[in-house]
Amino acid sequence: MNFDRIPHLLQRMYQAASEAHSMIEKVDKEAFRQDMVLQRAVGMSLLMASEIATQLLTHYPEFTAEHPEFPWEAMRGMRNRIANEYFDIDPERVWEAARNDVPDLLARLDLVRHWRAEGE
DSSP states (O other): OOOTTHHHHHHHHHHHHHHHHHHHTTOOHHHHHHOHHHHHHHHHHHHHHHHHHHHHHHHOHHHHHHOTTSOHHHHHHHHHHHHHOGGGOOHHHHHHIIIIIHHHHHHHHHHHHHHHHTTO
């Protein structure tokens, strides 16, 4: 299997997740709840990051199996919920994911991206 595309996908996942987190970094939960545009922007960024997780699961199962520290299936589930149930998206869950889950994801992505860059 050709793994050449994986670094690009990981970079895109990092960018989308980072954007989701940075959008709410200086916003409190109540302001987020009142701002539908911000909710949708953060949701779209999370959708983009989780779409890449889905692509990795589909096209590079060996890679995802090598990295069980990532919540691949949970990310695919989030992608499916945002993409298919958009009128029923829970803003609270979007907030929690962007505020609490994304920093851990970014740290894990940093480790994997740097590990791959070193050629190990």
